[in-house]
Amino acid sequence: MSVDEKELYKHFWELLNLENSKTISSPSEVKFQHLLPEAEKIIMENREKAFLENIDCKKGCGYCCILNIPVLSPESDNIYHFIKSNFSDQQLNIIKQKIDSYGFQIKNLDDEERIVCRKPCIFLSDEESCSIYPVRPILCRSVTSTSASKCKQALESVVMGDENTVLMNSFIKDLYKNLFLAVSDFLSSRNLPDKSVEITQAVKKSLNSEQI
Numbered sequence: 001m002s003v004d005e006k007e008l009y010k011h012f013w014e015l016l017n018l019e020n021s022k023t024i025s026s027p028s029e030v031k032f033q034h035l036l037p038e039a040e041k042i043i044m045e046n047r048e049k050a051f052l053e054n055i056d057c058k059k060g061c062g063y064c065c066i067l068n069i070p071v072l073s074p075e076s077d078n079i080y081h082f083i084k085s086n087f088s089d090q091q092l093n094i095i096k097q098k099i100d101s102y103g104f105q106i107k108n109l110d111d112e113e114r115i116v117c118r119k120p121c122i123f124l125s126d127e128e129s130c131s132i133y134p135v136r137p138i139l140c141r142s143v144t145s146t147s148a149s150k151c152k153q154a155l156e157s158v159v160m161g162d163e164n165t166v167l168m169n170s171f172i173k174d175l176y177k178n179l180f181l182a183v184s185d186f187l188s189s190r191n192l193p194d195k196s197v198e199i200t201q202a203v204k205k206s207l208n209s210e211q212i
Contacts, residue, residue, distance in 0.1 A: 005174055008042075012182035020186075027073030027192050032183050039141070039179055043172060055144050055169055062128035063151040064143050065121040067111050070196030071137045072183055079199075080206035082135040091131075098122040099204045107201060122200055137199060138183070142176035144169040 012035055019031045071079070083092065099122060106119050123132045130136055145151045145168060187194040197205070 005178055008175060009178040009182055012038075012179050013186065016182060016186045024190050024192070027187060028077045030074040030183075030187065030190075030192070032074050032186075033078060035179055035183070036138075036141075039175055042175060046171065049171060051169060051171070055146065055172075057144055057148070059129045060127060061148045061151070062120065062124050062130075063148065064145070065124045065128075065130070066115055066119065067143075068106070068109070068114055069121065069137050069139055069199045071139075071199050071202050072180070072187065072196050073193055073202075074183065074187075075135075075137055076197065076199070076202035076206055078135050079132055079137075079203060082132055083203075087131075095122055095203070096207060099200060099207070103200050103204055107198070122203070138176050138180045142173045142180075144172050 015035055015038065016030075016032060019034055020029075024030060083095065087095070102119050103122075105117065106114050109117065109119075121130075123130055123136075125131045130140075184194045184196070
């Protein structure tokens with residue numbers, strides 16, 4: 001398909017309308033998961049334009065997993081159901097402990113402040129890999145780098161008060177940006193909450209709601 005930004009947005013929007021009924025009354029009812037393999041399909045169909053061979057991201061490289069990642073309500077619901085189905089009681093307790101230990105500390109921090117505090121994503125494992133990779137947020141998927149070492153240098157430079165640029169794959173970034181916007185606008189069109197929330201706070205809300 002066309003990789004024009006407007007066409008991408010339109011494509012995702014149309015898929016959302018095809019998959020979802022007109023009587024949706026809650027964000028948890030919104031079906032968006034089918035858009036994720038569709039996005040991957042588009043990337044693979046445009047391998048040359050996407051310059052996939054230049055991406056240096058891999059398992060064990062968690063340098064970018066220290067940034068604030070906003071998620072929409074259907075995403076947080078998807079993550080919640082994934083961890084409830086796939087995490088052991090011990091793993092769930094660890095996530096809850098991480099939320100309790102520093103969740104409130106990062107609530108109002110911008111990216112630079114969070115980097116300085118060195119508070120990684122609650123789902124980053126001890127092996128520096130994503131423990132919710134199959135259902136990772138849309139905007140996590142948009143973040144790429146052509147050099148893992150430069151990612152590390154860029155984060156270290158923030159702590160020192162300097163600034164280094166990390167080259168990202170613009171094709172993948174724009175693709176997932178339009179996917180995110182399509183889901184957000186779809187929620188708004190159905191008069192559902194369309195504001196994103198930082199992933200730690202979103203998961204905390206979901207876990208707390210099950211206790212009510």
